[in-house]
Amino acid sequence: MITLAVDCMGGDHGPDVTLAACRQFLNHHPEARLLLVGRPERLQGFAHERAEVVPASEVVGMDEPVEAALRRKKDSSMRVAILQVKEGRAQAAVSAGNTGALMAIARYLLKTLDGIDRPAIATQIPNMRGGATTVLDLGANVDCTAEHLLQFAIMGSALVSVLNDDPQPRVGLLNVGEEAIKGSEEIKRAGELLRAAAARGDICFHGNVEGNDIFKGAADIVVCDGFVGNVALKTIEGLASMIGGFLKEEFSRNLLTRAAAVVSYPVLAALKRRMDHRRYNGAALLGLRGLVFKSHGSADALAFEQALNRAYDAARNNLLERVRTRVAHAAVLPAAPDMASVPGATPPSPH
């Protein structure tokens, strides 16, 4: 039996979406239990033999500063959900709340794994091969050293080996060219560390990849610093939204184009399905002593359920132990200077 702790108050829509998703999830997973965390008066209507309400009196706002969420809201639904993981009552926590606050609270309560300087956020982006490319970091760390990028590669490999059931997924280093001589000094050094780790058998290193390779699926995992990852992710969201808008505009221009839209409905529906980011909802916070998954704030019930699925699969396949083992196996990981106390290192929202 796997138990997930769900921050039912987070996200743009709160319990309206999260509870609907929880019900679907329980129907689909007879072996799962849920701890529904939030204001009891909002959650008590939900009756299910495998669900239990865990009260939390406060809610972290979507735009609330990280410091305020961390220091002043000691009874927030986000914090109480993570506490369930820390205290062993749940195997993973899921929240659609403020990313920065979630990362800060998770890090504060759970701490990082031995050998990991900084947790990272990993998400999946659909690619041309019909699968998805896992990209990390997506904004938790805006200044990364080569050692951090190596740690991301190792954690990402553990995650993808669980998600894709592939023991040795290929890691690509995001760069401005495929040749090893490209990029900044730090990126070139990261390339050296990744090659050395591959030689030791800790990861499978594909080499440098460029922005377009995310969609080609040239590598299963793409590692980059959180600034670059965040810009890439938001650029993708922006372009997809613009193209969607253009399609809608052009198909509704006049009677003729509206007729074309009707005729093309199956095609447009198929396209929408293939591009549907809801299928890939649920970013993993990696490198902590406990599993935490982040749903997109604007998730609907289908998307939020997907984040629950992801957390469930991760817990069932013991992702935490896999990450721990991989990190330990990568034995003498070079130490990275801890920049957690650098003022700019607070995790920005990737969404």
Place this chain on the structure above:
Amino acid sequence: MITLAVDCMGGDHGPDVTLAACRQFLNHHPEARLLLVGRPERLQGFAHERAEVVPASEVVGMDEPVEAALRRKKDSSMRVAILQVKEGRAQAAVSAGNTGALMAIARYLLKTLDGIDRPAIATQIPNMRGGATTVLDLGANVDCTAEHLLQFAIMGSALVSVLNDDPQPRVGLLNVGEEAIKGSEEIKRAGELLRAAAARGDICFHGNVEGNDIFKGAADIVVCDGFVGNVALKTIEGLASMIGGFLKEEFSRNLLTRAAAVVSYPVLAALKRRMDHRRYNGAALLGLRGLVFKSHGSADALAFEQALNRAYDAARNNLLERVRTRVAHAAVLPAAPDMASVPGATPPSPH
């Protein structure tokens, strides 16, 4: 009369494409002259009263290392084209060749303007407002200081004031959040410099922008370091190509969907037109003592003609003087440490 020097040998297709574009360009611009640079035997067939062949015996390969192109090919078509600008025989040079080599040779021959530490590459990306957002740098500089980003903002403002006929275009700083406290230390410092420059009236600063804002057209100009800009540009190319591929696949799936494609032809053609990157071909190399424009290597004749148009407009509107004046007006530009000699600072290709 404006004279452009055209590297006719550059790009994936060489003279087949460049000469076709040159002929169209001359037909459309009765006030323009062209210097066709390249191997005479390939260019002599082109007869036009406003065109003249300038012989160059060598060609820089698309994948040729920058050092080799710079040091060993002293008579390359790229170099001879830029030489025409340096020696005053042309007001701008256009090439579809290797970006890294073009930037290195242009920088070596033309030198940078006073007050500019590093030239940058600026291109336009179509946005939802029906216009385009100018983004720089796109890969010439992989490690940028706050001072470099300020210089990009000033040069970008000069470029866009010419392109859009708008005296004070809005500059956005690419970041991981809109709040001024977001981002790395260097980015925060860049924000301070940009705010100070705006207070002095040197630029119009919109504030931080995120990846998706490139498409919203929140700012006319988006400044970022070359690593981030290159990743963003290639991510855009990759996603656009994937969506295009998906559309094609779904519309050719069976007889019914093929019929839908026929009915939808006007819609798909309109969409293609709106997304057509050829319309925005022609990136500006800014910060040099001469105008150089870079066409995409895979450009067809229509796209290459667009790059010629851009160079022509820039020359006609005296972009060089405008950049020089703006940089001089931004008087006491803080000095940036010159990293030109850092091994990693060779310009990678943005395409």
